[in-house]
Amino acid sequence: MAEYVVEMRDIVKDFPGLRANDHITLQLKKGEVHALLGENGAGKSTLMSILFGLYRADEGQILVKGKEVQITNPNVANELGIGMVHQHFKLVHNFTVTENIVLGLEPRRGVTMDLKSAAARIAELSRQYGLEVDPNAKIEEISVGMQQRVEILKMLYRDAEVLIFDEPTAVLTPMEIRELIAIMKNLINEGKSIILITHKLKEIKEVADRCTIIRRGRHIATVDVAATSEQEMAEMMVGHEISFVIDKEEKTPGDPVLQIEDLSVKNSHGSLGLRDFSLTVRGGEIVGIAGVDGNGQSELVEAITGLRRAEKGKILLNGEEITHETIARRIRRGVSHIPEDRQKRGLVLDYTVEENMVLEVYSQRPFSKHGLLNKRAIHDYAAKIADDYDVRAGEGVLSRAGSLSGGNQQKAIIGREIEKQPVLLIAVQPTRGLDVGSIEYIHKRIVEQRNLGRAVLLVSLELDEVLQLSDRIVAINAGQVIGEVLAKDTDENEVGLMMAGVGKDGGGVER
Numbered sequence: 001m002a003e004y005v006v007e008m009r010d011i012v013k014d015f016p017g018l019r020a021n022d023h024i025t026l027q028l029k030k031g032e033v034h035a036l037l038g039e040n041g042a043g044k045s046t047l048m049s050i051l052f053g054l055y056r057a058d059e060g061q062i063l064v065k066g067k068e069v070q071i072t073n074p075n076v077a078n079e080l081g082i083g084m085v086h087q088h089f090k091l092v093h094n095f096t097v098t099e100n101i102v103l104g105l106e107p108r109r110g111v112t113m114d115l116k117s118a119a120a121r122i123a124e125l126s127r128q129y130g131l132e133v134d135p136n137a138k139i140e141e142i143s144v145g146m147q148q149r150v151e152i153l154k155m156l157y158r159d160a161e162v163l164i165f166d167e168p169t170a171v172l173t174p175m176e177i178r179e180l181i182a183i184m185k186n187l188i189n190e191g192k193s194i195i196l197i198t199h200k201l202k203e204i205k206e207v208a209d210r211c212t213i214i215r216r217g218r219h220i221a222t223v224d225v226a227a228t229s230e231q232e233m234a235e236m237m238v239g240h241e242i243s244f245v246i247d248k249e250e251k252t253p254g255d256p257v258l259q260i261e262d263l264s265v266k267n268s269h270g271s272l273g274l275r276d277f278s279l280t281v282r283g284g285e286i287v288g289i290a291g292v293d294g295n296g297q298s299e300l301v302e303a304i305t306g307l308r309r310a311e312k313g314k315i316l317l318n319g320e321e322i323t324h325e326t327i328a329r330r331i332r333r334g335v336s337h338i339p340e341d342r343q344k345r346g347l348v349l350d351y352t353v354e355e356n357m358v359l360e361v362y363s364q365r366p367f368s369k370h371g372l373l374n375k376r377a378i379h380d381y382a383a384k385i386a387d388d389y390d391v392r393a394g395e396g397v398l399s400r401a402g403s404l405s406g407g408n409q410q411k412a413i414i415g416r417e418i419e420k421q422p423v424l425l426i427a428v429q430p431t432r433g434l435d436v437g438s439i440e441y442i443h444k445r446i447v448e449q450r451n452l453g454r455a456v457l458l459v460s461l462e463l464d465e466v467l468q469l470s471d472r473i474v475a476i477n478a479g480q481v482i483g484e485v486l487a488k489d490t491d492e493n494e495v496g497l498m499m500a501g502v503g504k505d506g507g508g509v510e511r
């Protein structure tokens with residue numbers, strides 16, 4: 001028997017102006033979790049897209065169970081037993097779980113298209129792998145974590161032997177992450193093999209057997225995870241030493257910049273997602289909102305930025321009411337927003353990076369004068385942001401935003417929002433999908449904003465991030481403030497309890 005279930009040998013892939021994969025070799029043993037680690041833009045997704053048949057390699061070979069194969073499209077990958085869980089799920093929202101799983105399957109050798117027996121087989125797979133999910137629920141009714149399980153079941157239903165997970169935990173809550181890790185272990189026990197792309201070293205330590213590290217398209221090393229520290233892996237990835245601590249001096253906050261008084265906001269289902277919510281963020285202060293996803297964070301941010309209407313209550317910026325102002329006016333007043341969904345709200349993917357950097361300011365000087373665009377000024381401004389925030393792309397700022405790697409898209413948005421010199425910076429999951437080096441850098445820039453006297457509202461599902469960055473932490477549960485603490489006086493346990501709905505005095509919230 002072949003030693004490897006999948007072997008990618010000397011893979012080369014070129015894009016305009018850039019070699020994304022430069023002779024990379026990746027060997028997956030049967031029954032292992034093999035992590036793929038690399039900085040943003042290192043070439044991980046490209047390599048996996050080649051394995052999954054979305055791109056063709058310019059050079060190199062792919063072997064499955066020792067035999068060379070040509071993976072010309074994803075159907076061939078499926079036939080070869082290779083399945084992928086993408087970062088952005090590809091599910092049809094008004095279809096049921098079962099319908100989504102059988103969707104696109106051609107009737108073939110013994111695989112039935114009868115929905116009832118399909119549901120039974122799905123229920124059986126769920127039990128076997130510990131993937132609890134209701135086969136009759138509609139996708140739009142289930143959580144993101146559940147949707148991910150549907151994607152996993154979809155692969156198992158197609159008899160996948162090799163499963164590729166592309167940053168699967170980026171969209172999950174801490175609890176869901178623990179469940180996913182248990183699921184991965186079940187998959188391995190049942191004989192599957194896994195390639196895991198993740199930036200989280202803790203997760204690699206927890207589930208992976210081996211780790212292949214790539215940097216700028218090149219293979220750096222493949223290591224035994226148990227024998228290698230997180231620090232060592234991180235340093236191999238970036239090519240130099242890094243520190244994980246944020247330097248943050250004590251600072252006395254200034255005047256209130258953002259004041260929210262008794263704000264109530266409806267959610268997409270028409271009920272109140274935020275209720276009688278009050279909050280103050282002062283200049284020179286980072287206030288972190290801690291909470292489990294879906295407890296009113298989106299409604300809060302959308303009400304402040306003007307994307308959602310307030311039913312009741314007031315929002316003030318520097319003492320002036322903005323509750324019913326247009327989005328554009330709020331931006332002009334100095335509200336910056338790093339949005340949660342970088343592809344929907346953050347960037348226009350078909351525009352160049354340059355155009356994206358001036359989306360909100362192109363009509364102002366120096367970018368236009370007498371109605372004419374000053375292309376030089378736009379280019380220089382964008383190039384400076386790309387340089388400062390290490391936004392890497394094949395054709396520089398002339399690259400299409402959609403061609404950037406996920407992490408580089410994120411860095412571009414952060415750069416744009418901070419360089420607007422905001423009065424109030426709202427950062428939602430600012431480091432989602434970023435590598436450890438970039439996280440360190442972005443955290444420094446956010447602290448710098450605070451040191452410059454700006455007000456920062458941080459919304460993050462990463463408790464570590466909230467604890468490290470914030471001066472003050474406000475816990476949100478069921479659309480209400482459930483507790484407030486100074487970051488220096490609290491810890492993971494206390495904030496975790498508040499997030500679960502247990503108030504500081506030990507009481508719960510009324511629902």
Ligand SMILES: Nc1ncnc2c1ncn2[C@@H]1O[C@H](COP(=O)(O)OP(=O)(O)OP(=O)(O)O)[C@@H](O)[C@H]1O
Pocket residue numbers: 015016018020038039040041042043044045046047392393394403404405406407408433
């Ligand atoms: N379709 C494309 N056209 C042009 N360039 C591309 C294309 N896809 C990827 N690239 C470039 O190839 C490089 C590698 O990107 P890739 O998405 O593989 O990185 P990654 O390691 O997955 O990064 P991240 O951690 O940020 O997701 C990037 O510089 C990216 O801009």
